[in-house]
Amino acid sequence: MPERHDQAAGSQRSAGDPATASHRRAHTRARDLERYAGLFAERTRVMRSSAMRDLMEITARPDVISLAGGLPDTSTFPPETFAAQMTRIAQESAAEALQYGPTEGFDRTKGCIREVMVAEGMDPDPDDIIVTTGGQQAIDLVAKTFVDPGDVVICEGPTYPGVVPVLCSYQAETIQVGIDDDGMRVDELDEVLDRLAAGGRRPKFIYSVPSFQNPAGVTLSAERRRRLVEIAREREVLVIEDNPYGLLRYEEAQALDPLYKLDGGDYVIYVGTLSKILSPGIRLGWLCAPPPVMEKIVLGKQATDLCTSTLTQYFVAEYFAEGRWREYVSDLIGIYRDRRDTMLDALDQHFPGQATWTRPGGGLFVWATLPDYLDTTDLLAKALRREVAFVPGAAAYLDGSGTNAMRLNFSGSKPEEIREGIRRIGQVIAEQVELFETITGEHRAVTHSPLASPGSGPASGSAADARTAAGPGDVVPFRKRGE
Amino acid sequence: MKVAVLRGGRSLERQVSLRSGARVEDALTALGHDVVPLDADDSLVAALKSERPDVTFVALHGPGGEDGTVQELLEILGIPYTGSGVAACVRSMDKVLAKHEMRAAGVPTPDWFAFNATAFRELGAAEALADIHSQLGFPLVVKPAAQGSSLGVRFAAAEGEVPEALVGAFSYDDRVLLERHVSGRELAVSILAGDPLPPVEALPKEEDRFDYEARYEIGRTEYVCPAEIGAAEATAVADAAAAAYRALGCDGFGRVDLILADDGPEVIEVNAIPGLTDTSLTPMAAEAAGIGFEQLCGRIVELALERPRLAPSG
Numbered sequence: 001m002p003e004r005h006d007q008a009a010g011s012q013r014s015a016g017d018p019a020t021a022s023h024r025r026a027h028t029r030a031r032d033l034e035r036y037a038g039l040f041a042e043r044t045r046v047m048r049s050s051a052m053r054d055l056m057e058i059t060a061r062p063d064v065i066s067l068a069g070g071l072p073d074t075s076t077f078p079p080e081t082f083a084a085q086m087t088r089i090a091q092e093s094a095a096e097a098l099q100y101g102p103t104e105g106f107d108r109t110k111g112c113i114r115e116v117m118v119a120e121g122m123d124p125d126p127d128d129i130i131v132t133t134g135g136q137q138a139i140d141l142v143a144k145t146f147v148d149p150g151d152v153v154i155c156e157g158p159t160y161p162g163v164v165p166v167l168c169s170y171q172a173e174t175i176q177v178g179i180d181d182d183g184m185r186v187d188e189l190d191e192v193l194d195r196l197a198a199g200g201r202r203p204k205f206i207y208s209v210p211s212f213q214n215p216a217g218v219t220l221s222a223e224r225r226r227r228l229v230e231i232a233r234e235r236e237v238l239v240i241e242d243n244p245y246g247l248l249r250y251e252e253a254q255a256l257d258p259l260y261k262l263d264g265g266d267y268v269i270y271v272g273t274l275s276k277i278l279s280p281g282i283r284l285g286w287l288c289a290p291p292p293v294m295e296k297i298v299l300g301k302q303a304t305d306l307c308t309s310t311l312t313q314y315f316v317a318e319y320f321a322e323g324r325w326r327e328y329v330s331d332l333i334g335i336y337r338d339r340r341d342t343m344l345d346a347l348d349q350h351f352p353g354q355a356t357w358t359r360p361g362g363g364l365f366v367w368a369t370l371p372d373y374l375d376t377t378d379l380l381a382k383a384l385r386r387e388v389a390f391v392p393g394a395a396a397y398l399d400g401s402g403t404n405a406m407r408l409n410f411s412g413s414k415p416e417e418i419r420e421g422i423r424r425i426g427q428v429i430a431e432q433v434e435l436f437e438t439i440t441g442e443h444r445a446v447t448h449s450p451l452a453s454p455g456s457g458p459a460s461g462s463a464a465d466a467r468t469a470a471g472p473g474d475v476v477p478f479r480k481r482g483e
Numbered sequence: 484m485k486v487a488v489l490r491g492g493r494s495l496e497r498q499v500s501l502r503s504g505a506r507v508e509d510a511l512t513a514l515g516h517d518v519v520p521l522d523a524d525d526s527l528v529a530a531l532k533s534e535r536p537d538v539t540f541v542a543l544h545g546p547g548g549e550d551g552t553v554q555e556l557l558e559i560l561g562i563p564y565t566g567s568g569v570a571a572c573v574r575s576m577d578k579v580l581a582k583h584e585m586r587a588a589g590v591p592t593p594d595w596f597a598f599n600a601t602a603f604r605e606l607g608a609a610e611a612l613a614d615i616h617s618q619l620g621f622p623l624v625v626k627p628a629a630q631g632s633s634l635g636v637r638f639a640a641a642e643g644e645v646p647e648a649l650v651g652a653f654s655y656d657d658r659v660l661l662e663r664h665v666s667g668r669e670l671a672v673s674i675l676a677g678d679p680l681p682p683v684e685a686l687p688k689e690e691d692r693f694d695y696e697a698r699y700e701i702g703r704t705e706y707v708c709p710a711e712i713g714a715a716e717a718t719a720v721a722d723a724a725a726a727a728y729r730a731l732g733c734d735g736f737g738r739v740d741l742i743l744a745d746d747g748p749e750v751i752e753v754n755a756i757p758g759l760t761d762t763s764l765t766p767m768a769a770e771a772a773g774i775g776f777e778q779l780c781g782r783i784v785e786l787a788l789e790r791p792r793l794a795p796s797g
Contacts, residue, residue: 055634373646373650374650375654378651381635381655435603436647439609439645
């Protein structure tokens with residue numbers, strides 16, 4: 001029987017020495033665990049632990065090139081600016097900055113948030129804004145406000161891996177709608193909603209990252225944005241628009257209107273964050289919602305943490321008062337564009353022809369799809385031996401699918417690391433593909449995108465047939481490389 | 484006494500090892516030893532040379548720590564260490580070698596075939612797959628030869644599932660084995676100083692039977708110790724476990740995993756360094772035998788000090 005070193009006792013990686021965390025766990029005896037097990041809330045039963053987690057812990061080793069993170073590069077933020085602002089806060093507003101603040105957030109913070117939203121063409125009423133502890137809390141508050149156990153929530157497949165534990169902990173019944181190069185398959189969404197309606201059900205909300213999606217890097221097209229907003233109105237369903245990356249745009253093309261703008265804020269609840277354009281460490285996000293929803297959200301936030309860090313809000317206000325935030329964002333854009341280009345170039349060069357991947361116009365991630373016989377969790381184990389890491393695609397699904405995909409981050413590594421990392425992953429994939437072909441004595445089909453030009457791959461096999469017949473909730477493969 | 488506890492390392496089981504090690508450190512400290520925790524990284528030999536421990540407790544799992552590598556270094560440095568010696572570690576970590584040894588010693592173990600990737604790449608082994616299928620039947624268990632945890636272990640219910648399972652297993656090791664699936668009760672027998680401890684039975688929920696994740700989650704697999712089996716069966720299981728442990732030349736302690744089928748036990752594998760975490764099976768078995776965790780660790784250290792050193796080879 002397999003080894004079963006149980007890891008139920010701990011769930012989160014500690015920031016410090018991992019040995020310290022396990023040292024504390026070591027005091028817990030099996031029978032203590034049994035005792036606690038009887039006390040856990042029902043909702044914790046669906047918080048899945050994962051074999052993947054132990055693998056992911058290894059990705060933090062310093063000698064591993066990690067394309068697994070989702071980290072912005074904070075090394076370019078000028079320390080002297082940081083120091084000057086914090087000093088000014090200490091000198092001028094120490095007492096206030098160390099005090100509680102209003103649950104909704106300070107008006108000054110909302111002013112900064114408004115600036116960011118205006119930059120993307122939105123014009124929110126400050127009363128519709130609540131300042132949250134990162135965008136993650138905004139998502140959690142939405143789920144807390146709307147989801148009873150068993151309620152239906154719809155999200156993209158793949159979806160933001162960080163939303164998975166949120167939906168699980170509120171015991172949502174989640175349906176994932178496929179995506180392609182133009183973002184969420186809105187036609188498929190329509191079918192899912194019809195099917196639900198036929199059973200007398202309606203989702204509590206549709207969660208979407210329309211711009212430069214995490215993890216897939218794709219962007220919802222203008223046409224689909226209009227259609228999604230229409231659907232929300234027609235069917236009176238809420239859409240949660242999570243937009244952390246909208247300003248990290250690397251192409252000249254006109255920015256697409258946020259759903260919140262298209263809808264006017266009736267059915268679209270907007271989630272924003274400064275994590276990707278200023279700092280994730282300050283934990284500053286926000287949410288825009290109509291007044292009746294806001295009332296509940298405020299109550300929810302009071303229960304959670306009373307208010308968002310006052311010190312953080314003072315820092316943000318100081319930073320925005322200097323008026324150079326857009327300059328900093330354009331610096332980041334320059335850095336990330338370069339890294340994205342490096343990654344795409346390296347993918348072209350080093351990934352085998354059986355792989356396909358997205359070409360994001362912004363954001364932090366590329367999503368690669370491999371032949372369906374490869375499991376990227378297994379592949380990660382092999383990649384770790386070559387000291388390179390990525391996020392296995394299964395992390396972006398709630399139902400165990402996505403096993404042949406991977407998320408690759410380009411914002412957190414230097415270009416030469418990206419190039420080398422992609423080279424190593426490409427090599428590992430090529431070896432496993434070759435092995436499979438040797439074992440089966442056949443060359444199986446690439447998983448074709450409807451967008452791939454005909455005849456660009458070998459003859460279709462069972463895998464490709466299954467794809468063609470993909471129904472709602474299935475993964476839709478992406479453009480083949482070089483197209 | 485100065486005891487170095489080796490934990491961590493670079494295998495995929497690093498986290499488990501850190502948990503085992505931390506708990507061992509606690510126990511040895513409580514016993515009054517001077518405990519020096521050491522991570523098995525590139526400074527290990529230097530650290531051992533400067534610390535000069537009286538004995539080393541090896542709490543490493545997986546390749547590197549459980550396969551004889553670290554043990555060989557400790558032999559060279561002349562530092563006594565816990566658990567099995569080099570040869571037994573080599574044999575236990577390599578599931579294929581272990582099965583050959585067991586078979587030769589008359590220990591029942593399920594039929595199997597093993598391949599390395601080269602056999603497929605250079606010798607056309609794919610042609611032999613059909614023969615394997617007809618001889619072993621389905622479902623088949625496909626596993627990497629040298630992975631300690633159940634990472635990479637797949638069940639193939641039909642021929643079409645075999646290539647994918649093979650590629651998965653080959654992600655962890657260059658050699659894999661295909662094993663006849665034996666259905667029966669899943670038991671683990673820990674052994675301390677050659678004596679079998681009470682067996683632990685794993686009772687996964689039926690739907691999780693082939694689910695690796697289930698084994699890692701409290702509440703999804705239930706463990707019962709001592710396993711509720713008849714006296715005759717208990718004897719057969721204990722004998723098979725002890726025989727497997729001896730066949731591989733294990734020393735100090737270890738854990739033998741078996742399936743109790745209708746016609747008796749079959750040994751699946753031997754773990755030279757079983758998990759010692761708060762929920763691991765060996766501490767559970769020891770406790771069922773009235774041996775607390777501190778006592779268990781203390782005994783394992785004593786056994787290490789009693790063992791004569793290996794003569795230099797060659």
